[in-house]
Amino acid sequence: MTGGAILTAAQMRAAEQAAFDAGIDPYDLMEQAGAAAAEIIWRAGHKRDVLVLCGPGNNGGDGFVIARRLRERGLSVRVAALGESRTSSAQRARKAWDGPVEDVMTAAPATQLVDALFGTGLSRGLDEPVAERLCALVAHATASYAIDLPSGVETDSGALLSATPRFGACIALGAWKPAHLLHPAAGHCGRLMLGPLDMAPDNDVQRLGAPLLTAPAADAHKYSRGLVAVVGGGMPGASLLASEAAARSGAGSVRRLAADMPTSGPHAIINRQVDRADAIAEQLTDKRIAALLVGPGLGLDEVARARLRAALDSGHRLVLDADALTLLGEEGGRTMGREAILTPHEGEFRRLFGDLPGSKIDRACAAARSSGAVVVYKGADSVIAAPDGRVAVAGGATPWLSTAGTGDVLAGLAAGRLAVTGDPFRAACEAVWLHGDAARRCRPAFVADDLLAALPAAIAARL
Numbered sequence: 038m039t040g041g042a043i044l045t046a047a048q049m050r051a052a053e054q055a056a057f058d059a060g061i062d063p064y065d066l067m068e069q070a071g072a073a074a075a076e077i078i079w080r081a082g083h084k085r086d087v088l089v090l091c092g093p094g095n096n097g098g099d100g101f102v103i104a105r106r107l108r109e110r111g112l113s114v115r116v117a118a119l120g121e122s123r124t125s126s127a128q129r130a131r132k133a134w135d136g137p138v139e140d141v142m143t144a145a146p147a148t149q150l151v152d153a154l155f156g157t158g159l160s161r162g163l164d165e166p167v168a169e170r171l172c173a174l175v176a177h178a179t180a181s182y183a184i185d186l187p188s189g190v191e192t193d194s195g196a197l198l199s200a201t202p203r204f205g206a207c208i209a210l211g212a213w214k215p216a217h218l219l220h221p222a223a224g225h226c227g228r229l230m231l232g233p234l235d236m237a238p239d240n241d242v243q244r245l246g247a248p249l250l251t252a253p254a255a256d257a258h259k260y261s262r263g264l265v266a267v268v269g270g271g272m273p274g275a276s277l278l279a280s281e282a283a284a285r286s287g288a289g290s291v292r293r294l295a296a297d298m299p300t301s302g303p304h305a306i307i308n309r310q311v312d313r314a315d316a317i318a319e320q321l322t323d324k325r326i327a328a329l330l331v332g333p334g335l336g337l338d339e340v341a342r343a344r345l346r347a348a349l350d351s352g353h354r355l356v357l358d359a360d361a362l363t364l365l366g367e368e369g370g371r372t373m374g375r376e377a378i379l380t381p382h383e384g385e386f387r388r389l390f391g392d393l394p395g396s397k398i399d400r401a402c403a404a405a406r407s408s409g410a411v412v413v414y415k416g417a418d419s420v421i422a423a424p425d426g427r428v429a430v431a432g433g434a435t436p437w438l439s440t441a442g443t444g445d446v447l448a449g450l451a452a453g454r455l456a457v458t459g460d461p462f463r464a465a466c467e468a469v470w471l472h473g474d475a476a477r478r479c480r481p482a483f484v485a486d487d488l489l490a491a492l493p494a495a496i497a498a499r500l
C-alpha cells in the first residue's frame with residue numbers, strides 16, 4: 038500500500054549511524070550501495086561504454102564501486118573524479134578501482150553517464166564550470182543515471198542549488214529522499230529506482246503507493262456504501278464534476294444540493310434544488326450522510342459564506358476544496374476539530390496557512406497539525422499530511438492534469454472515498470492515487486470529464 042519510506046539527509050545519516058552502531062561495516066554498506074546501483078544499470082541493458090563521475094564524498098565512493106562492478110561485467114568503463122576522495126570508505130573504494138582516474142573537467146563523453154558527484158552531503162550549489170560540464174556530459178549520453186540524487190539538488194526541499202541536468206534515471210540508495218518526489222528536483226530525476234541496502238529505515242513520511250481497495254460487501258446497500266452530499270454554488274459545472282467523481286468513487290449514492298437543476302448528467306445523482314442556507318442546513322440533518330463536500334463552484338459571496346457555515350455546522354465528515362478554502366482563509370483559518378480533508382493548491386494553501394517555512398512536506402505537516410485536518414497539498418507533487426504526522430507524497434503526476442476541473446474531480450473522489458472508508462487519511466491517499474492513475478489512462482490533452490470515464494478502470498485495477 039505504501040511506496041516506501043522517504044528520509045531527509047539527517048534522517049538518512051542517523052539511520053546509517055544506527056546501522057554502524059549495530060555492527061554493520063561502513064565500507065560494506067558502500068559496496069552494497071555500489072553493487073545495487075551497478076546491477077540496475079547493467080539490467081537497464083544498454084551495455085555500452087560508461088563514464089562514472091566521482092565526487093569527494095561517499096557518493097563518489099559509490100561511484101568507484103559502480104565502475105569496478107560494471108567493468109567486471111565486461112563493460113568499457115572510465116572514471117573521472119572531482120579532486121581527492123575525502124572519506125575513508127571512499128578512499129578504500131577508489132583504491133579498489135585499479136584503472137586510471139581522469140579529471141571531470143576534461144574527460145571525454147560516453148554513451149552511458151553515471152553521476153556520483155554528490156548525494157545527500159551536497160551543502161551548496163556546484164561551481165558553475167562543474168555544473169556546466171555535468172550538464173554537457175549528460176546531454177551527450179544516451180543513458181544517464183544519477184546515483185542517489187542528481188548532483189545539484191537539495192535533498193530535503195527538492196530545490197535546485199545550481200544548474201542540474203535532467204537524468205534518464207535516478208537510483209536512490211536505501212530509501213527515497215524528498216527531492217525524488219518534490220519539484221523542481223523530481224523533474225530532473227527521470228525514472229525512479231530504489232537500490233536496496235541491508236539497512237531498511239522506516240519513517241512516517243512515505244511515498245504514496247497503490248491502494249488496496251475492496252469490493253462492496255455481499256449485503257451492501259446504497260447507504261451502507263456511503264452517502265455523499267455535495268453543496269453546490271454559483272458555478273454548477275464544478276459541483277457536477279465533483280458529484281460525478283464521488284458517484285464513480287465506489288460510494289453508494291450522491292446527493293447534490295444546489296440552486297440549479299442540471300439538464301443532463303448521470304441520472305444516478307440525486308439533485309435537490311435548494312437555494313437558501315437554512316434549506317441546505319435542513320437537508321444536512323440527514324444522519325445517513327457519510328461525507329460532505331463543499332467548495333467546488335461555491336462562490337465567494339455572502340450566499341456562499343452562509344452555505345459554507347451550514348456545512349461546517351452540520352457535524353458531518355468534511356471535504357473542503359476551492360472557494361471553501363478561500364473563504365476559510367478570509368476568516369483567518371479555522372481548526373476543524375473533526376474528521377476533515379482540505380485540498381488546497383499552492384495559492385489556496387498560502388491564503389489559508391500563510392508562508393510557512395521548510396519543504397513542501399514540512400509545510401503540509403504544519404498545516405495538518407494546526408488545522409487538525411488531513412491536508413492534501415496539491416500540485417505536480419501532492420503531499421498528503423495527517424495531524425498525527427503520517428505523510429504520503431505522490432510523484433509522477435502527468436502534467437496533462439493541469440487543466441480546469443481536475444481539482445473538482447479530486448475533491449469529489451476524496452469525498453467518495455471518505456464516505457466509503459470513514460478514514461480521512463486513507464481516503465485522501467486513495468483519492469490522489471486513483472486521480473493520478475485515471476489521468477495516466479487518459480490520452481494527452483484530456484479534459485476533466487474524461488477522468489470521470491477512466492475512474493472505473495483505475496478502481497478495478499486496485500481491487
Ligand SMILES: NC(=O)C1=CN([C@@H]2O[C@H](COP(=O)(O)OP(=O)(O)OC[C@H]3O[C@@H](n4cnc5c(N)ncnc54)[C@H](OP(=O)(O)O)[C@@H]3O)[C@@H](O)[C@H]2O)[C@@H](O)CC1
Nearest residue numbers: 053067070094095096155156157158159160161162163185
Ligand atoms: N547514508 C547512507 O545510508 C548511505 C550513503 N551512501 C552514499 O553516501 C552519500 C552521502 O555521502 P556524503 O555524506 O559523504 O556526501 P556526498 O554527497 O558524497 O558529498 C559530500 C562531500 O562533498 C563536498 N561538497 C558538498 N557540496 C559541494 C559542492 N557544491 N562543491 C564541492 N564539494 C561539495 C563536501 O564537502 P564540504 O561540504 O565539507 O565542503 C563533502 O566532502 C549518499 O548520497 C550515498 O550516495 C551509500 O554509500 C551507503 C549508504
Ligand SMILES: [K+]
Nearest residue numbers: 152155184186
Ligand atoms: K549523484
